[in-house]
Amino acid sequence: MLQLITYPHPTLRYPSKPLVRVDAQLKELVGEMFDIMYQHRGVGLAANQVNLPIRVFIANPSGEKETGPELVFINPVIKRATGSSESEEGCLSLPGINGMVKRNKTIHINAYGIDGKEIDMQVDGFLARIIQHEADHLDGVLFIDRLSEENKRQVEEDLYGFEATFDMKRKAGLIGTDDKLAEDRKRWEAKYC
Numbered sequence: 001m002l003q004l005i006t007y008p009h010p011t012l013r014y015p016s017k018p019l020v021r022v023d024a025q026l027k028e029l030v031g032e033m034f035d036i037m038y039q040h041r042g043v044g045l046a047a048n049q050v051n052l053p054i055r056v057f058i059a060n061p062s063g064e065k066e067t068g069p070e071l072v073f074i075n076p077v078i079k080r081a082t083g084s085s086e087s088e089e090g091c092l093s094l095p096g097i098n099g100m101v102k103r104n105k106t107i108h109i110n111a112y113g114i115d116g117k118e119i120d121m122q123v124d125g126f127l128a129r130i131i132q133h134e135a136d137h138l139d140g141v142l143f144i145d146r147l148s149e150e151n152k153r154q155v156e157e158d159l160y161g162f163e164a165t166f167d168m169k170r171k172a173g174l175i176g177t178d179d180k181l182a183e184d185r186k187r188w189e190a191k192y193c
Contacts, residue, residue, distance in 0.1 A: 001032070002029065002032045002033065002036060002050040002051070002052070003036075003050065003051070004036050004040060004045075004049060004050060004092055004093065005049060005050065005051055005093060006093050006094065006095065006162060006166075007093055007094050007142065007144075007159065007162045007163075007166075008159075008162060008163050008166050009051075009093075009166065009175070010178060010181055011048050011051050011053065011181060011185070012048060012049065012093055012137070012140065012142060013140040014048060014053055014140055014185065015138070015139050015140045016046075016047060016048050016052075016053050016054055016055045016056075016138040016139075016140075017053055017054060017055065017189050017192075017193035018054075018055050018075050018193060019054050019055055019056060019074050019075055019192050019193060020192065020193060021191075021192055022074070022114060022116060026056075026114075026192065027114060029047075029050075029052065030056065030058060030072055030114055032050070033045050033047070033050060033058050034058055034060070034065070034070060036050060037058060037060070037063075037092070038063070038064070038065045040092045040095075041063060042063060042092045043059060043060060043061055043062075043063045043126075043130055044057060044058065044059040044060075044130040044131075044133060044134045045057065045058050045059075045092060045134070046134045046137030046138055047138070048137055048138065048140075049092060049093050049137060051181075051184065052188055053185045053188055053189055053193075054188060054189075054192050054193060055074065055075045055076065055138050056072065056073065056074050056075075056138075057072075057073050057076065057134035057135070057137065057138060058070070058071065058072050058073070058134075059071045059073070059127065059130045059131065059134060061126050061127050061130060071113075072113050072114040073109070073111040073112075073113075073119065073131070073134070073135075074111055074112040074113065074114065075111055075112060076109055076110070076111035076131070076134075076135050076138070077109070077110045077111065078107050078108070078109055078131070078132065078135055079107075079108045079109070079110060080107070080108040080122075081104035081106070081107045081108075081132075082104060082105065082106045082107075083104055083105030083106050083124075084102055084103075084104065084105060085102070085103055085104075085105040085129070086100050086101065086102045086103075087100065087101065087103070087129060088100055088101075089101045089129070089133060089143045090143075091133070091142065091143050091144075093142070094142065094143075094144065094158075094162070096158065097144070097155050097158050097159075099143065099144065099147045099151045099152075099154070099155060100147070100148070100151060101133075101143050101146045101147065102146065103128070103129050103132045103133075104128065104132065105124055105125075105128065106122060106123070106124040106128060107122070107123055107124075107128045107131060107132065108120075108121070108122045108123075109121060109123060109131055144159070
């Protein structure tokens with residue numbers, strides 16, 4: 001069963017590996033990802049946010065089940081990004097932290113859906129922002145990495161709080177060791193990458 005992981009969990013910084021197969025278990029995992037995203041009132045979720053080291057993310061700009069499209073992007077590549085737009089972002093892996101982030105206004109994305117069909121489309125607005133945010137996750141980049149120095153200072157104390165909580169949970173054995181995380185990552189990579 002998948003669980004949402006939070007900063008500074010090491011998996012969030014691990015660049016995800018390209019997927020080479022889709023099977024029934026992966027489809028179930030994607031379904032669980034949507035459940036987790038809706039439970040936490042999100043609009044997007046990358047696989048590494050649930051400790052899966054594979055290049056998959058999901059999105060639904062409405063943030064509500066059965067409203068809006070449920071999009072799955074496998075092995076996404078963003079091309080021909082143009083324009084610039086700054087807007088506030090948050091992240092399910094950094095609950096309660098928000099900041100202004102500059103992103104491209106329009107992007108062209110190439111990926112595959114869970115059905116194996118190619119996705120090749122130009123996207124702008126809110127969905128373009130979601131796609132860029134989630135694609136960053138797959139490369140081990142968090143939205144806080146894109147904050148201005150001033151905005152970073154404003155969230156510094158909150159980040160220290162996350163780090164202290166993580167250290168406490170790890171010492172209590174509630175979060176696996178780096179060796180255990182590497183073992184889990186290798187198992188998933190062997191199956192799907």
